[in-house]
Amino acid sequence: MKEESLWYIFINASLINNFVLAYFLGICPFLGVSGKMETATKMGGAVTFVMLISSMCAYGIHALLVAIDAPFLQLISYIVVIASTVQLVEMFIKKMSPALFRALGIFLPLITTNCAILAVALFQTNKGYGFVESFVYALGAGVGFTLALILMAGLREQLEFAEVPNVVKGTALTLFIAGILSLSFMGFAGLGS
Amino acid sequence: MSKQDQPTTSATVPPTTDEFIKGLWRDNPVFVQVLGMCPVLAVSNTAVNALAMGLATAFVLLMSNVLVSALRNFIPKQVRIASYILIIATFVTITDYAIQAISVDLHKSLGAFISLIVVNCLILSRAEAFAAKNTIGRSVLDALGMGLGFTFALLCLGAIRELMGNGSLFGLAVFPANFQSWIVMILPAGGFFTLALLLLGINALQQRQKQTQS
Numbered sequence: 476m477k478e479e480s481l482w483y484i485f486i487n488a489s490l491i492n493n494f495v496l497a498y499f500l501g502i503c504p505f506l507g508v509s510g511k512m513e514t515a516t517k518m519g520g521a522v523t524f525v526m527l528i529s530s531m532c533a534y535g536i537h538a539l540l541v542a543i544d545a546p547f548l549q550l551i552s553y554i555v556v557i558a559s560t561v562q563l564v565e566m567f568i569k570k571m572s573p574a575l576f577r578a579l580g581i582f583l584p585l586i587t588t589n590c591a592i593l594a595v596a597l598f599q600t601n602k603g604y605g606f607v608e609s610f611v612y613a614l615g616a617g618v619g620f621t622l623a624l625i626l627m628a629g630l631r632e633q634l635e636f637a638e639v640p641n642v643v644k645g646t647a648l649t650l651f652i653a654g655i656l657s658l659s660f661m662g663f664a665g666l667g668s
Numbered sequence: 669m670s671k672q673d674q675p676t677t678s679a680t681v682p683p684t685t686d687e688f689i690k691g692l693w694r695d696n697p698v699f700v701q702v703l704g705m706c707p708v709l710a711v712s713n714t715a716v717n718a719l720a721m722g723l724a725t726a727f728v729l730l731m732s733n734v735l736v737s738a739l740r741n742f743i744p745k746q747v748r749i750a751s752y753i754l755i756i757a758t759f760v761t762i763t764d765y766a767i768q769a770i771s772v773d774l775h776k777s778l779g780a781f782i783s784l785i786v787v788n789c790l791i792l793s794r795a796e797a798f799a800a801k802n803t804i805g806r807s808v809l810d811a812l813g814m815g816l817g818f819t820f821a822l823l824c825l826g827a828i829r830e831l832m833g834n835g836s837l838f839g840l841a842v843f844p845a846n847f848q849s850w851i852v853m854i855l856p857a858g859g860f861f862t863l864a865l866l867l868l869g870i871n872a873l874q875q876r877q878k879q880t881q882s
Contacts, residue, residue: 496856497856498710498856499705499706499707499709499710499856499859500706500710500784501706502705502706502709503703503705503706503789506702506705547761547765550757550760550761550764550783550786551754551757551758551761554753554754554757554786554787555750555753555754558749558750558753584749585789587749587753587787588787588788588789588792589787590706590784590787590788593783593784593786593787594780594784597780597783597784598780601780641875642868642871642872642875643868643871645867645871646702646864646867647864647865647867647868647871648864650860650861650863650864650867651860651861651864653860654857654858654859654860654861654864655857657855657856657857657860658852658855658857661855661856661857
């Protein structure tokens with residue numbers, strides 16, 4: 476297991492151990508923004524972008540913290556980096572596309588508290604990935620998150636036309652679909668071994 | 669300037685038991701507000717994990733609520749979210765090291781999810797929505813109620829999943845040995861299904877309440 480190929484890391488992060496459906500990370504935006512296909516795609520893009528940048532920064536910070544022997548600062552410095560990256564992305568989107576900025580609304584600053592992003596930084600440190608491996612891992616996680624979000628949005632758009640009992644409407648229905656999606660993603664389990 | 673922005677009425681309102689009770693059921697963070705779902709689903713595969721996670725979150729929530737409430741007149745409005753996150757991250761680091769000292773096994777089975785308490789939306793939302801506007805006494809009651817409500821919800825989920833998926837509760841066998849365990853309940857999909865069913869039950873309960881009232 477010492478030498479994992481980059482392709483395996485990518486497949487592992489995006490499909491086999493999908494961050495949303497296998498690790499339950501980033502459930503809040505997953506449930507909140509998956510109502511419409513268009514916002515889901517763009518949200519996925521934004522999250523992937525933040526993941527890549529913060530993963531790179533986390534790699535540097537980890538090296539620095541090891542050098543000065545202060546591992547207890549890890550969590551605090553990671554979260555600060557992520558918060559500032561999100562701020563940057565927010566300003567960028569506001570400037571480039573005000574419509575998208577309005578569509579994402581409150582969920583844009585909430586990327587800061589998206590567990591998937593912090594988790595990418597923590598997992599890559601735990602697994603001892605190098606620079607290139609971390610990059611691929613973050614990319615895979617972002618693609619996996621986007622994929623889950625898009626699948627969910629597609630299903631929910633179809634469900635708009637279905638007749639559902641009043642009791643099931645809302646979060647309960649979304650969770651049922653997520654459960655079924657999660658079951659089907661388990662089919663990827665044998666893929667990388 | 670910021671002192672004038674503070675609502676003066678809330679400071680004079682004495683702490684009431686309602687602050688405590690509301691987190692347990694009426695505004696339960698998991699079942700009603702649907703906040704902090706990631707740890708709820710991820711570590712609720714056994715009752716012990718669920719209980720430990722719930723208590724750890726409750727502790728961080730309590731401490732950060734106290735500190736945010738105590739500093740509410742000193743933190744400038746523009747940097748408040750960043751300051752809250754720093755406060756929360758500090759307590760999470762403490763909790764992380766404490767759990768590691770108490771039980772290495774537990775620390776291993778909870779894994780990265782202890783560190784991920786930092787990004788639990790429940791804690792940040794209580795800091796922003798309640799502790800930043802209220803006295804320390806009320807914030808403590810609010811944090812206790814919300815923390816216990818969160819623990820209760822986690823424990824419900826964890827107990828059901830362990831019972832069905834393993835035939836045991838807190839590691840003790842409940843069903844006879846020939847019980848065919850439902851593997852799916854331990855798997856990620858089981859978490860989604862169990863929570864969906866619980867929410868379904870609560871929805872049905874609330875709708876019936878509304879009907880009887882009208």
